[in-house]
Amino acid sequence: MREAQKNSDYPTRKFTSLRDRIKKDARGALSAILILSIIRMEGRTWGYHIKKQLGVLTANEFQIKDSSLYTILNNLEEKYKLIQSIKEKKLRYYSLTELGFEELQRTHDYWQELVAIGNKVFEKMIFLQTSEIKEKR
Amino acid sequence: MKTINAYLKELKSRINMLGGDKDLLEEYSIHLKAEFEDYVTNRPEISMEDFRIEEEFVKQLESPQKIAYSLLGKEPRDFGIFSPVLNWYSTHILSKRGGFELTLFLLLLIPGVIHFVNSSFYVILAFPPINSLYHSFFLFRGLYEFIFSISSALASFLLIYEVNFEIYVFSPLVSFPAQGYISITFVLLFFILLLYVNFQDSLKRTLGTLVFGSFSLTTGLMSASVLHEYTTYLTIHPHSTSREFFSSNLIGYFFLLGATISIGYVISILLFLYRKYSGKTFTGSYRVLDKVISDKNAFFLHSLIFAILVLSPKILTAFGHQTFFLIPEFILILFLFFGMIIFQFWAYPFRFAVKTVVFMIIILVIFLFSISISLGLVVSLVMTIYLLYFSFRYLKTPVLQSNHN
Numbered sequence: 001m002r003e004a005q006k007n008s009d010y011p012t013r014k015f016t017s018l019r020d021r022i023k024k025d026a027r028g029a030l031s032a033i034l035i036l037s038i039i040r041m042e043g044r045t046w047g048y049h050i051k052k053q054l055g056v057l058t059a060n061e062f063q064i065k066d067s068s069l070y071t072i073l074n075n076l077e078e079k080y081k082l083i084q085s086i087k088e089k090k091l092r093y094y095s096l097t098e099l100g101f102e103e104l105q106r107t108h109d110y111w112q113e114l115v116a117i118g119n120k121v122f123e124k125m126i127f128l129q130t131s132e133i134k135e136k137r
Numbered sequence: 138m139k140t141i142n143a144y145l146k147e148l149k150s151r152i153n154m155l156g157g158d159k160d161l162l163e164e165y166s167i168h169l170k171a172e173f174e175d176y177v178t179n180r181p182e183i184s185m186e187d188f189r190i191e192e193e194f195v196k197q198l199e200s201p202q203k204i205a206y207s208l209l210g211k212e213p214r215d216f217g218i219f220s221p222v223l224n225w226y227s228t229h230i231l232s233k234r235g236g237f238e239l240t241l242f243l244l245l246l247i248p249g250v251i252h253f254v255n256s257s258f259y260v261i262l263a264f265p266p267i268n269s270l271y272h273s274f275f276l277f278r279g280l281y282e283f284i285f286s287i288s289s290a291l292a293s294f295l296l297i298y299e300v301n302f303e304i305y306v307f308s309p310l311v312s313f314p315a316q317g318y319i320s321i322t323f324v325l326l327f328f329i330l331l332l333y334v335n336f337q338d339s340l341k342r343t344l345g346t347l348v349f350g351s352f353s354l355t356t357g358l359m360s361a362s363v364l365h366e367y368t369t370y371l372t373i374h375p376h377s378t379s380r381e382f383f384s385s386n387l388i389g390y391f392f393l394l395g396a397t398i399s400i401g402y403v404i405s406i407l408l409f410l411y412r413k414y415s416g417k418t419f420t421g422s423y424r425v426l427d428k429v430i431s432d433k434n435a436f437f438l439h440s441l442i443f444a445i446l447v448l449s450p451k452i453l454t455a456f457g458h459q460t461f462f463l464i465p466e467f468i469l470i471l472f473l474f475f476g477m478i479i480f481q482f483w484a485y486p487f488r489f490a491v492k493t494v495v496f497m498i499i500i501l502v503i504f505l506f507s508i509s510i511s512l513g514l515v516v517s518l519v520m521t522i523y524l525l526y527f528s529f530r531y532l533k534t535p536v537l538q539s540n541h542n
Contacts, residue, residue: 048168052175066168067199067207074210090163 031064032072033111036096036104039083044095047073076100140191141173144198151205161208169198 038053039045045053051069054062073094076083082100085092096104149162176194198204 046168047164048171051172065199066165067203070204070207071210074207078210087160090160090167092164 028068028072030062030111031068032076033104033107034058034062035064035069035072036076036082036100037108039094040096040101040104044093046091046093050094140188141169141195142191144195144201145169148201148204151201152208165204165208 034054034057035050038050038057042049042053047066047069050073051064051066054064073083073085077085077094080103081097082103083094084097085094087093145162145166148165149159152162173191173194177190180190
């Protein structure tokens with residue numbers, strides 16, 4: 001892969017900004033989906049527990065900052081009405097709304113479709129790159 | 138180096154600054170404590186009382202400002218080149234205890250400095266012999282404005298003593314133009330507001346302080362105009378007494394009201410400071426200010442303050458002070474006008490800031506282009522009543538709730 005990058009005409013700098021773009025957009029979307037999923041699994045949970053479960057389920061490969069976590073929770077509740085919250089003993093517990101259940105299922109299906117499409121293309125790309133390297137040699 | 142407690146303290150300042158309440162802080166404190174417990178659990182060689190470990194833990198946390206914004210569901214405001222200055226001022230001054238009072242003090246101080254510098258240059262460049270009473274007045278007036286800015290009501294009290302308060306009280310009124318009645322009514326309305334806001338809860342006390350901080354500036358300017366008039370009178374009638382001056386000059390009566398209200402302001406400020414720092418039920422003006430600047434309906438109050446400030450030179454011109462006072466007061470108005478515009482767009486959502494600024498521009502246009510002094514004052518009174526109505530209605534509404542409620 002590194003050899004391919006060195007010989008490629010594609011500038012490394014552009015590739016880095018695209019990755020950053022993907023990190024921001026796709027990661028943000030994935031965070032929301034994962035948070036909704038955890039709330040659904042737990043039924044009723046609070047902020048730090050969501051963050052902790054995210055680390056546990058992804059083996060700490062996907063971590064979320066507190067500022068992102070609460071921003072997403074705010075948006076899911078206020079803007080999209082997918083979750084609701086109740087304050088009990090100084091803690092705010094989140095649960096899915098009816099709309100949240102429906103939207104989560106739809107979003108989950110759509111995400112899987114996107115990933116499947118992306119994987120098809122990536123697999124062919126890797127295959128082609130491997131073939132190009134072999135030809136050059 | 139920060140510990141968790143210091144971090145939470147700073148977070149509390151940020152949350153208060155953005156209009157949140159203590160519930161949010163409690164909630165996040167529990168979050169933080171749980172995270173810290175897990176952090177220490179995974180490091181059995183470290184005890185939870187270890188101060189150094191608290192600092193190491195804090196290092197990996199995000200900035201309190203960022204967390205505060207996310208907890209409240211808000212986006213940090215970005216004003217281009219003004220952002221670094223505003224953010225620095227917000228973080229290091231306005232969010233600290235006493236930051237609001239300091240800001241108010243600076244807002245009052247700066248015009249005083251302008252006046253002082255203006256008067257000093259006027260004396261030095263235009264009137265070399267400064268030992269005469271009339272010429273020294275200019276320097277004294279500038280110095281008075283400067284002192285006034287530091288202690289507005291105290292300076293007015295000194296003036297009362299200077300001009301023999303007791304004699305003045307019994308002086309008959311010679312004439313009373315309509316604009317005089319309107320101005321005095323206007324002043325009385327705010328005196329009532331002063332009494333009202335300072336005997337209610339902390340939110341209203343702070344609002345009262347904010348209003349009367351501005352109003353003190355007005356009375357100080359009016360008091361300064363009286364001093365000028367008195368000095369001018371003495372140069373024309375060098376053998377007259379203060380009794381004769383105030384018995385024949387209506388503005389002295391107005392000065393009396395201004396001085397009386399200034400005393401009331403001093404008492405209010407003392408009560409305010411006492412309750413704030415006595416450690417009793419007072420929750421702190423800082424927290425209240427957070428709610429004020431976060432509440433979109435508070436634009437009425439800001440417009441009210443601006444109306445007061447714009448009104449002051451019109452009152453002076455109503456009593457015959459024309460070109461001499463217009464220039465420094467106009468500079469003051471411009472300074473406050475642009476300062477308030479910046480503040481509006483900084484503290485409020487865009488559409489509410491636009492509404493307030495439009496309202497302020499309307500006030501400014503009306504005052505600058507009034508057909509007559511009386512019309513300007515009548516309009517100002519009507520608008521003041523309108524703004525007062527909404528301000529009282531605002532004061533009665535529940536304190537701003539966070540987005541979580």
